[in-house]
Amino acid sequence: MKTRISVPCLKTNLQRIRQFIVKTLRTQQLPELDIHAMVLAVDEVCANLMIHANKCSPRHSIEVNIDLSDSQKVVFDIIDHSQGFDIRQHPDPDLQEIIKNRRKGGLGLMLVKRIMDDIDFEVKDNQAIVRLAKHLPGR
Amino acid sequence: MVDIQTIRDDGYTVLKIQGEVDASSSIQLDEALAELIAAQPPAILVDCTGLQYISSAGLGVFMSYIEELDSKQIKMVLFGLSDKVRHVFDILGLDQLLQLVDSQEEAKALLT
Numbered sequence: 001m002k003t004r005i006s007v008p009c010l011k012t013n014l015q016r017i018r019q020f021i022v023k024t025l026r027t028q029q030l031p032e033l034d035i036h037a038m039v040l041a042v043d044e045v046c047a048n049l050m051i052h053a054n055k056c057s058p059r060h061s062i063e064v065n066i067d068l069s070d071s072q073k074v075v076f077d078i079i080d081h082s083q084g085f086d087i088r089q090h091p092d093p094d095l096q097e098i099i100k101n102r103r104k105g106g107l108g109l110m111l112v113k114r115i116m117d118d119i120d121f122e123v124k125d126n127q128a129i130v131r132l133a134k135h136l137p138g139r
Numbered sequence: 140m141v142d143i144q145t146i147r148d149d150g151y152t153v154l155k156i157q158g159e160v161d162a163s164s165s166i167q168l169d170e171a172l173a174e175l176i177a178a179q180p181p182a183i184l185v186d187c188t189g190l191q192y193i194s195s196a197g198l199g200v201f202m203s204y205i206e207e208l209d210s211k212q213i214k215m216v217l218f219g220l221s222d223k224v225r226h227v228f229d230i231l232g233l234d235q236l237l238q239l240v241d242s243q244e245e246a247k248a249l250l251t
Contacts, residue, residue, distance in 0.1 A: 011163035015140060018161075018192070036192075036223040037230070043194050047162035095202075095236065104169070104203045107231060108195035114230050 001027075006063040009054040009080070017046055017064055024066050025074065030136070038074060038134050041115040044108035045078050045087070045130050053082035053128070071139050073117075076132045084128025086121040087112060140164045142189075143171040151182040151250060153243075157189030160197030169200045176207060181214070184246045188219035193227055201237055214238075216246040 005020040007013040018039050025035045046062055054060040060081065067075040092113070093106040113119065118133040141158035154175060160168050175183060185201075201217075208215050216238040220228070228234050240246050 011161075012140075014161050014163055015159065033223060033226055037226065040194060040227060043161065047194065047196065051162065095232070098199075098202050099205045099236065102203045102206055104165075104196070104199035106195075107198050107202070111195055111227070111230060 001068045002065060003068075004063060004065040006061050008058040009050040009056055009060040009062055010058050011047065011050060011056060014043055014047055014050075017062075018043055020064070021066065021076075024068070028068060028074075034134070037115045038076070041112045041132060041134075042076050042078065044112050045132065048108055049078065049080050049082065049084065049128075049130075053084060054080060071136070073133050073135045078130040078132070079127050081126060082128055084121065084123060084130065087119050087130065088121065141167050143167055145171065145175055147180070151184050151247070152178075152180040153184045153186050155186040155189065159192040160190065160200075161192065161194045162196040165194075165196035165200055168197055169203075172200060172204055176204060176211065176213060179211060179213065182250050183208075183213060183215040184243060185215065185217040186219055186243065187217055187221075187224060190220065190224055193224055198227065198231065198233060202233070205236065214250060216240060216249050218243050218246040 003024050005017060007016055021039045021042055042064060049062055050056055063079040065077040087109050090109050092110045098106055116132045117135045120131040122129050141160050141164040144155040146153040152175060218240045220239060228239060
């Protein structure tokens with residue numbers, strides 16, 4: 001099964017994306033804690049793209065595709081029309097440094113990397129695609 | 140999406156968060172915490188029993204005040220986190236940097 005949502009790049013739409021993912025993943029009898037973690041990881045990537053790559057412009061849109069066709073994993077494609085960014089190239093911040101400098105940002109991509117098993121990034125046909133996969137062992 | 144109330148009690152102030160704190164609503168948590176810290180209460184107990192979701196934007200708010208709370212000697216304890224919310228703190232190891240307990244009673248006990 002494949003399913004998708006597309007919303008304008010407004011932070012207030014993050015909740016809609018989360019609700020869409022929860023609704024989709026609850027059809028798969030997955031543990032709630034796992035569903036919540038995947039929702040969080042996708043939310044972090046979407047927030048990052050909306051804010052940094054699309055400057056929260058409602059004229060730009062962001063799309064989330066969920067692919068459940070492989071019973072061993074859930075695959076999320078997060079697509080926008082920016083240059084995107086390669087999460088894998090982004091170094092993890094030092095938590096003590098964040099505290100010392102009283103920074104509020106920098107934790108999101110660290111969460112994504114710790115939650116998801118595979119992270120890929122490509123730019124093709126004027127689209128930036130972040131692909132996140134979570135393996136479902138024992139299914 | 141998020142409702143934040145400040146309840147003053149004897150010796151501490153409770154910051155009660157209800158709803159979802161994400162990139163869109165974290166500004167409300169930031170403003171409420173900034174205002175509360177400016178009033179210099181002896182301690183802040185953050186009631187998370189109604190907190191349904193927190194993303195890095197919300198975590199970042201708490202992290203960004205650790206230094207100021209330390210310098211003003213204001214103790215902050217978070218209590219009543221659901222398993223899902225607690226998991227988010229644990230993933231990043233923030234349970235080592237912030238005080239997280241189960242109940243308001245436990246949080247109060249840490250103040251004495």
